[in-house]
Amino acid sequence: MGMTKLIPRNRTDKESVIFEAALKTIKQKGYHRARISDIADAAGISYGLVYHYFKNKEDLFDTIFKQWWEGLFALMADISHQESPIADKLKQVILYFFDTYKTDPELVNVFITEISRSTANLTTARLHYFKEFMGLVEDVIREGQQRGTFRKDLNARYLTYIFLGAVETFLSAMVLEDQKIKGDAQKNRIADTIIEVFLRGASDQRNRG
Amino acid sequence: MGMTKLIPRNRTDKESVIFEAALKTIKQKGYHRARISDIADAAGISYGLVYHYFKNKEDLFDTIFKQWWEGLFALMADISHQESPIADKLKQVILYFFDTYKTDPELVNVFITEISRSTANLTTARLHYFKEFMGLVEDVIREGQQRGTFRKDLNARYLTYIFLGAVETFLSAMVLEDQKIKGDAQKNRIADTIIEVFLRGASDQRNRG
Amino acid sequence: MGMTKLIPRNRTDKESVIFEAALKTIKQKGYHRARISDIADAAGISYGLVYHYFKNKEDLFDTIFKQWWEGLFALMADISHQESPIADKLKQVILYFFDTYKTDPELVNVFITEISRSTANLTTARLHYFKEFMGLVEDVIREGQQRGTFRKDLNARYLTYIFLGAVETFLSAMVLEDQKIKGDAQKNRIADTIIEVFLRGASDQRNRG
Amino acid sequence: MGMTKLIPRNRTDKESVIFEAALKTIKQKGYHRARISDIADAAGISYGLVYHYFKNKEDLFDTIFKQWWEGLFALMADISHQESPIADKLKQVILYFFDTYKTDPELVNVFITEISRSTANLTTARLHYFKEFMGLVEDVIREGQQRGTFRKDLNARYLTYIFLGAVETFLSAMVLEDQKIKGDAQKNRIADTIIEVFLRGASDQRNRG
DNA sequence: CATGAATGAGCGTTCATTCAT
DNA sequence: CATGAATGAACGCTCATTCAT
Numbered sequence: 001m002g003m004t005k006l007i008p009r010n011r012t013d014k015e016s017v018i019f020e021a022a023l024k025t026i027k028q029k030g031y032h033r034a035r036i037s038d039i040a041d042a043a044g045i046s047y048g049l050v051y052h053y054f055k056n057k058e059d060l061f062d063t064i065f066k067q068w069w070e071g072l073f074a075l076m077a078d079i080s081h082q083e084s085p086i087a088d089k090l091k092q093v094i095l096y097f098f099d100t101y102k103t104d105p106e107l108v109n110v111f112i113t114e115i116s117r118s119t120a121n122l123t124t125a126r127l128h129y130f131k132e133f134m135g136l137v138e139d140v141i142r143e144g145q146q147r148g149t150f151r152k153d154l155n156a157r158y159l160t161y162i163f164l165g166a167v168e169t170f171l172s173a174m175v176l177e178d179q180k181i182k183g184d185a186q187k188n189r190i191a192d193t194i195i196e197v198f199l200r201g202a203s204d205q206r207n208r209g
Numbered sequence: 210m211g212m213t214k215l216i217p218r219n220r221t222d223k224e225s226v227i228f229e230a231a232l233k234t235i236k237q238k239g240y241h242r243a244r245i246s247d248i249a250d251a252a253g254i255s256y257g258l259v260y261h262y263f264k265n266k267e268d269l270f271d272t273i274f275k276q277w278w279e280g281l282f283a284l285m286a287d288i289s290h291q292e293s294p295i296a297d298k299l300k301q302v303i304l305y306f307f308d309t310y311k312t313d314p315e316l317v318n319v320f321i322t323e324i325s326r327s328t329a330n331l332t333t334a335r336l337h338y339f340k341e342f343m344g345l346v347e348d349v350i351r352e353g354q355q356r357g358t359f360r361k362d363l364n365a366r367y368l369t370y371i372f373l374g375a376v377e378t379f380l381s382a383m384v385l386e387d388q389k390i391k392g393d394a395q396k397n398r399i400a401d402t403i404i405e406v407f408l409r410g411a412s413d414q415r416n417r418g
Numbered sequence: 419m420g421m422t423k424l425i426p427r428n429r430t431d432k433e434s435v436i437f438e439a440a441l442k443t444i445k446q447k448g449y450h451r452a453r454i455s456d457i458a459d460a461a462g463i464s465y466g467l468v469y470h471y472f473k474n475k476e477d478l479f480d481t482i483f484k485q486w487w488e489g490l491f492a493l494m495a496d497i498s499h500q501e502s503p504i505a506d507k508l509k510q511v512i513l514y515f516f517d518t519y520k521t522d523p524e525l526v527n528v529f530i531t532e533i534s535r536s537t538a539n540l541t542t543a544r545l546h547y548f549k550e551f552m553g554l555v556e557d558v559i560r561e562g563q564q565r566g567t568f569r570k571d572l573n574a575r576y577l578t579y580i581f582l583g584a585v586e587t588f589l590s591a592m593v594l595e596d597q598k599i600k601g602d603a604q605k606n607r608i609a610d611t612i613i614e615v616f617l618r619g620a621s622d623q624r625n626r627g
Numbered sequence: 628m629g630m631t632k633l634i635p636r637n638r639t640d641k642e643s644v645i646f647e648a649a650l651k652t653i654k655q656k657g658y659h660r661a662r663i664s665d666i667a668d669a670a671g672i673s674y675g676l677v678y679h680y681f682k683n684k685e686d687l688f689d690t691i692f693k694q695w696w697e698g699l700f701a702l703m704a705d706i707s708h709q710e711s712p713i714a715d716k717l718k719q720v721i722l723y724f725f726d727t728y729k730t731d732p733e734l735v736n737v738f739i740t741e742i743s744r745s746t747a748n749l750t751t752a753r754l755h756y757f758k759e760f761m762g763l764v765e766d767v768i769r770e771g772q773q774r775g776t777f778r779k780d781l782n783a784r785y786l787t788y789i790f791l792g793a794v795e796t797f798l799s800a801m802v803l804e805d806q807k808i809k810g811d812a813q814k815n816r817i818a819d820t821i822i823e824v825f826l827r828g829a830s831d832q833r834n835r836g
Numbered sequence: 837c838a839t840g841a842a843t844g845a846g847c848g849t850t851c852a853t854t855c856a857t
Numbered sequence: 858c859a860t861g862a863a864t865g866a867a868c869g870c871t872c873a874t875t876c877a878t
Contacts, residue, residue, distance in 0.1 A: 014862085030327060030330075032241040035846085035847065035848085036847080036848065036849085037847080037848095045863075045864090046863065046864045046865065047848095047849095047864090047865080048849090048850085048851085048863070048864055048865060049862075049863055049864075051848095051849070051850080051851095052861085052862065052863075056848075056849070057848070057849090113327055114327075116381075121239075122385070127385065130385070134382075149412065150411050150412065151411060151412070154402055154405070154406065154411060155398075155402060158379075158399060158402045158403075159402075159406065159411055161375065161378045161379050161382055162375040162378070162402070162403060162406050162407075162411075164378055165374035165375040165376070165377055165378025165379070165381075166370065166371040166374040166375060167374070168374055168377075168378060169370045169371070169373055169374025169377060169378075170367075170370050170374070172325075172374075173343075173370055176331065176336065176339065177336075189364075190367060193363055193364060193367045193368075193371070194367075194371060196363070197363065197368065197371050197407065197410065198371075198406065198410065198411055199410050199411055199412045200409075200410040200412055201406065201407065201408050201409040201410030201411075202359050202360060202363060202368055202371075202407055202408055202410075203358065203359065203360070203408040203409055223837090244871085244872065244873085245872075245873065245874085246872080246873095254838080254839090255838060255839045255840060256839090256840075256873095256874095257838070257839055257840060257841095257874095257875090257876085258837075258838055258839075260873095260874070260875080261837070261838075265873075265874075266873065266874090432841085448745060448748070450659040453867085453868065453869085454868080454869065454870085455868080455869095463842075463843090464842065464843045464844065465843090465844080465869095465870095466842070466843055466844060466870090466871085466872085467841075467842055467843075469869095469870070469871080469872095470840090470841065470842075474869075474870070475869070475870090531745055532745075534799075539657075540803070545803065548803070552800075567830065568829050568830065569829060569830070572820055572823070572824065572829060573816075573820065576797075576817060576820045576821075577820075577824065577829055579793065579796045579797050579800060580792075580793040580796070580820070580821060580824050580825075580829075582796055583792035583793040583794070583795055583796025583797070583799075584788065584789040584792040584793055585792070586792055586795075586796060587788045587789070587791055587792025587795060587796075588785075588788050588789075588792070590743075590792075591761075591788055594749070594754065594757070595754075607782075608785060611781055611782060611785045611786075611789070612785075612789060614781070615781065615786065615789050615825065615828065616789075616824065616828065616829055617828050617829055617830045618827075618828035618830055619824065619825065619826050619827040619828030619829075620777050620778060620781060620786055620789075620825055620826055620828075621776060621777060621778070621826040621827055641858090662850085662851065662852085663851075663852065663853085664851080664852095672859080672860090673859060673860045673861060674852095674853095674860090674861075675853095675854090675855085675859070675860055675861060675862095676858075676859055676860075678852095678853070678854080679858070679859075683852075683853070684852065684853090
């Protein structure tokens with residue numbers, strides 16, 4: 001299923017340490033309140049050294065930003081080449097988010113709190129990643145409509161929003177309350193619920209007309 | 210259907226002007242980048258005067274915060290007393306968000322970008338509002354399960370996440386791209402799609418086993 | 419003879435105080451070593467207030483810069499309209515430098531040490547003022563050549579360099595040693611010596627072929 | 628005529644390379660903006676190595692400083708032992724500046740921009756070199772007055788200022804505009820003009836009373 | 837009510853210098 | 858000799874907040 005590793009490669013140890021420290025600090029205080037000195041403290045180095053590895057605070061943030069999207073785009077590329085059922089593809093997307101949250105909760109946290117929404121942090125360049133990703137998910141949905149898995153009378157874009165919205169909100173809830181996913185069982189139950197509702201709906205079949 | 214007015218009551222004119230200016234400025238620049246002087250400029254007053262009406266920047270933000278939640282809680286209180294079908298109740302929630310976005314796009318924008326996600330702006334007190342609101346929507350879902358509208362085998366909390374996630378993502382998409390809702394027709398189409406998928410699912414009925 | 423006042427007009431008191439403090443501080447420590455906090459200390463205010471009156475350190479420096487050149491250009495404009503002998507015109511230039519040095523030694527000091535030479539502080543825009551001023555003095559020299567006061571076989575540009583070089587070096591010597599001009603007598607003696615040598619040369623007439 | 632070599636003696640190759648790189652870098656960016664790392668880059672070495680050859684940045688600058696003055700004092704010592712006419716002696720001084728500018732424009736540039744004027748870079752120790760040099764030139768002038776070449780009614784110190792000012796301003800003009808001296812012809816024309824004006828003045832003989 | 841001058845905590849960033857390898 | 862990782866003093870600048878007028 002091609003889980004793409006998110007942990008930075010080709011990066012010196014110190015760089016990784018700073019990267020993780022930044023993630024942790026930004027998670028705790030938010031981008032604006034995260035001082036370079038806080039990040040350095042968390043990394044156990046002097047603040048000057050941060051500038052040895054990263055051009056500035058913005059650059060450090062961009063690195064986090066790219067780190068996140070690279071993993072996600074790698075997944076989407078993987079998925080697009082698969083012949084598997086649409087439901088499987090969507091489940092992979094959900095699980096990717098949850099798996100990453102387990103491996104690197106800070107990264108997902110920062111994505112949810114600082115990347116996903118903040119207009120303050122959103123440059124045009126960054127907004128582009130979003131549209132790109134949305135488009136890739138929409139491609140999967142559209143593929144599902146062509147294969148006859150999904151209703152053709154519903155706007156593919158709308159379906160994409162609904163699907164991703166559900167996933168994101170689960171993540172947000174976990175992030176905001178600092179929850180841990182308790183295990184694969186829970187993870188799968190959540191994923192299955194999303195897929196189930198998205199595919200077959202929440203309504204009780206017996207009550208249908 | 211009980212649309213609750215969001216425009217502040219019991220507030221002097223100047224106070225309202227500052228409030229709206231703050232909303233507009235925070236929308237444009239984000240909370241941290243929104244200077245008191247920017248807000249004052251937008252309000253057409255001197256920055257010193259802001260402190261006559263609001264204790265400080267935090268207080269101004271809190272006012273926006275409460276403004277948002279008050280409207281939403283009033284809606285939820287209204288809904289809880291109704292006897293209408295669950296689908297109607299949920300649609301009211303959706304339409305409330307969309308109507309507010311039409312009336313006061315800045316407020317919704319700030320909610321999405323600065324309130325809904327930002328851990329930086331999230332104090333424990335503020336987090337409480339979220340849980341409270343989530344709980345109220347969950348009550349509706351649970352009521353639906355008891356009435357037999359919703360499947361009982363799905364976790365009510367999860368269903369709540371899925372539902373609100375869908376709504377929030379539509380709003381986010383509009384907010385991030387600064388879209389206007391083009392009219393009641395589009396608004397209803399979106400609301401119906403969400404309700405439709407949430408209730409009956411996205412799968413093509415003819416392809417079911 | 420139209421001495422143009424250099425003291426800033428249309429400027430609030432505080433602005434002038436900061437301006438003078440900047441002059442004094444830059445004189446003492448040089449532009450780069452002159453901290454905003456030093457300037458503020460010299461002005462008896464908090465450093466934050468400097469930014470209330472000037473955009474930044476660069477802007478403060480530019481103000482000094484313009485202050486200097488405005489005075490000088492006003493003088494040159496005045497001179498160009500006069501019918502007086504060339505020697506008088508040149509003497510006015512010399513006296514202007516010396517008078518300004520008496521009135522505002524810090525300004526001349528900063529001109530000599532930070533404006534006149536520093537390539538570090540020289541932007542293209544600033545270089546332009548120099549060429550402009552050089553050109554105006556050259557016009558006077560050229561006028562002198564046409565009137566028959568000066569030899570036509572000598573390059574007017576070269577004569578300008580020689581003349582201004584002499585003046586500037588006198589100023590430099592005073593500036594670097596923090597000398598005061600001891601009175602009008604000394605001032606006139608220096609001016610006359612420059613004019614005398616420039617016009618008739620340093621050689622002993624009796625020894626001429 | 629005793630051109631003294633300016634290229635450092637008794638210095639390892641690396642030291643010379645760093646020296647030249649410092650000159651070049653300080654010329655381009657000014658002393659304060661010239662980072663040790665810039666100098667190291669220009670020298671093609673690591674910045675740590677600079678500290679192997681020079682105690683610190685100040686020491687590097689002092690070396691340049693001394694380099695410049697050593698050459699000039701060697702020239703003045705040479706001149707003082709000559710029996711040649713005063714005009715020749717002065718011309719040697721002029722040509723020395725111009726020759727050095729041709730050989731080592733960076734050195735002259737740094738002299739003009741960072742040494743000659745900057746109070747910021749002027750320690751008491753450094754100021755001493757200036758007075759010393761001025762004194763040596765003044766000795767030549769005074770010798771000229773005793774020999775009857777120069778008028779005795781003019782202050783020797785003043786004449787020195789005028790002479791050196793003229794020379795320095797020519798250099799400044801070239802330095803600030805990054806001009807090259809186009810050849811020996813131009814160089815001699817400039818030198819002759821300075822000598823000519825200094826000796827016989829700029830006034831048209833025919834118009835004299 | 838209203839203004840904006842005044843303050844100073846706070847923070848990003850630069851860069852000379854040291855030193856382990 | 859040579860490298861560059863590491864340190865931290867220093868400083869420009871922002872901006873929330875106070876308060877005299």
